[in-house]
Amino acid sequence: MVAVPAPASSPPSQHAHIVAADGVPLAVQSHGDARNPALLFAHGFGQTRHAWNLSAAALAAQHWHCITADARGHGDSGWRDDGMYDFAQFVDDLVRVAHHAGPAPILVGASMGGLLGLIAQAEHDVFRALVLVDITPRWEPAGIARILEFMRAHPQGFATLDEAAAAIAHYLPHRASRHAAEKKSPERLRKMLVRSDDGRLRWHWDPRLLDRIAADGERQQQHLIDAARRIRVPTLLVSGEQSDIVSNSTIAEFMQCVPHARHVRVARATHMIVGDRNDAFTAAVRDFIQPLRPAAVHTVQ
DSSP states (O other), X not given: OOOOOOOSSOOOEEEEEEEOTTSOEEEEEEESOTTSOEEEEEOOTTOOGGGGHHHHXXXXXXXXXXXXXXXXXXXXXXXXXXXXXXXXXHHHHHHHXXXXXXXXXXXXXXXXXXXXHHHHHHHHOOOSEEEEESOOSSOOHHHHHHHHHHHHSOTTOBSSHHHHHHHHHHHOGGGTTSOGGGSOOTGGGGGGEEEOTTSXXXXXXXXXXXXXXXXXXXXXXXXXXXXXXXXXXXXXXXXXXXXXXXXXXXXXXXXXXXXXXXXXXXXXXXXXHHHHSHHHHXXXXXXXXXXXXXXXXXXXX
């Protein structure tokens, strides 16, 4: 696997909002030329579209049209006034964004985004290929519990960016040995946080999601397994060698459900593969999608 170099200059990026079926605005960002084949990136629970910035920029520089979007209740997308979120809303939103991206994009979905992609493809046939990032229809409960514990840990928010950075460092101790220039700096955390009316910084997602979607996900497992069995498009599972969300047993079950799928395990990466080993992750995606580029499509320089 060859590492993907960072682009010499950032491809053009454009922002837009599209409206969900129930009126919730969904923030969408486009990287690169819209005439190139489309990749749609769907982030994980509690993340935002900015989790994909490095990968989207690198692949846009290689003549892919990369679309990143904030799920409802996350980032710059709208929140439900009544706080009543459910899994079906997120699936419908993803299908709507996929249609916005163009005909049959390739989905790159991390964690929650990958689960939504499985159902969207099984029920709506909107993608021509799937890349699932460290997620399988059945997951390890202890790993999910650790994520939810972190997400619930700071309801009072943070006084400064440095406080938020310290919380991230405590949650991701394996990154402590990185060179200082590679660490997530407090300034880079700005896009993950929003300042509340009380002046405190809080994570950029609706806290009501924790009780609604986290519980709903558990009820979806059989639905997800059934959806996986219906997948016929090219599929890649990228897992982290040190992940506590997927395991050998959940991967084996997934490969039985989707026997034509490929699996790449990224060394020295946890569930947060995209942040842990971005070059290796982007290279794995690039190697999978390059043969899927439509032969008749001219890549725009």
